[in-house]
Each structure stands twice: as C-alpha cells, then as structure tokens.
Amino acid sequence: MYTVDLNCDLGESFGNYVCGMDDQILPLITSANVACGFHASDPLTMEKTVESARNSHVSVGAHPGFPDLVGFGRRNMSIPAPEITALVEYQIGALLAFCRAKDVPLCHVKPHGALYNMAAKDALIADAICRGIAAVDDQLILLAPAHSELIRSARKCGLRAAREVFADRAYEEDGSLVPRSKPGSMITDENEAIRRVIQMVEKGTVEAITGKEIEVEADSICVHGDSPSALSFVRQIRRALKENGIQIVPLYELAKGGKDHE
16 A cells, blocks of 8 residues: 655744645644744744644644745755754754644654755755754654755765655656746646646656656655645545545654655
8 A cells, every 4th residue: 555644834924924724734634844933934823833733633843944034935045054054953943842842743854945945956955954953853854855965965864754745846857846936837737736646656757847757756745735725635635645545644654664765
C-alpha cells in the first residue's frame, strides 16, 4: 500500500491581517507547517495554530523563512551562512516554546518560500539550514524536494528527511518548482492537479512544464490553504487518495517506517 503525508503551510496571519482558512483546513491534513514570525505570523497566531493543530491531531512543524514580512518571504535575500543558521535556530526555538507550552511535539521543519527554493539548489544555504535544525534538535525531520541540496545536506548532518511534492505547482525539468513569476507556474485545473498527485505518489513521475516526464518522489504532498477554492480542493485530493488506496499518514509515521531518502 502507498502511504503519503498531506501538509499545509498554516499560521500565516499577522495581527489584523487574516491569511488562509486554517480552522477548516486542519481537519483535512496530517502535518502543519507553522510560520514562525519572520515571513508571517505573530506570537498569538503561532500559539493558536499550535493549539488548533493539537486539537485536530495534526503533526506540527516549523516553517522558517527569510525576515521579509512585506514580501511574504518570497523574495531572494543575500544573507551569510552563519546568519541563516541563526535565523533558523531562532524561528524553530520560538515555535518550540509554544509547542512545549501546549504539550505538543515538534516533529519537522520545512523552510519557506525563497529560503526553500534557494536552498534546494545552493549547498551552502542548505548546509546552513540543516546545521540550524540539528543544533536545536537532531530528531526533527526535514521536509524538502527530492534530489535537492537540502536532502543531501540533511544526510550530511545526520537528519532524517522526507521528500515533498506540490499539488498545485508546475515543475521544471530539473525537478525544481517553476517560479511564480512565470506563466503556467500554478496548476489551476483541479482535476489535472489531482491526476498529477496520484501519478507522483504511485509512479514517481510527473510532466514538467516542457512536457517531459521527470522523476519525483512523494513522501508528502503540499496543499495550499489560502485560495478561495482551497477547501474543496483539499477535500478532493483526500477523496482521490483514498479511492486509489493510498493511506494518508503524518510525517512521523512515515519516519517510523524508515523513510529517509537522498
């Protein structure tokens, strides 16, 4: 039987600015990537998100990003490696405090936005991130793209890693995400997105934006909860996975089963 995690970036509201439909999405996923205050979120939002995840029996992970509230962490930034390590440690530590206060285990780390995309291709950034994770807790699982520098760095640092694919994003031939600035970067047809998800889980392949079939590995599927159709989309993905006999389990269950990949 195929098994896969279903993750979503949550806790990205900030003060009076509300982002996403967290309360409705939480019961539909198995792992939550919680923003840690640099690209989005604030202390009350972080606390509420951790508590809501606990109540929904959803695994909690840290979602650290660049210090870029205005750009939502999606703008590339040139930051020295030691500072990247420190900002990752800082953000994980902040969320870990709320997890401990609410008696919730912190299970994984997934970098956000530009930090995620840059680290996927840049070994120095990837190493800096993994050093930060390992310094806080070397039992945390890194969630990152397959065959990326992040996965390779995780192995060097002795971290467990899980491979992530995106339900609604297009891929380049090298397995990286098509930049949001390019036409066709988002998969807007829900039926097509679901077909691609099943293909990625069962066959380990997907069509790149060029039409070429490329190899991918899917331990976890990322869904986004900040679009008007997000709720129905996530429900359809869950239904399709179950109809195809694919079991939905949180990341820590996958890790117990020995999933740790390059």
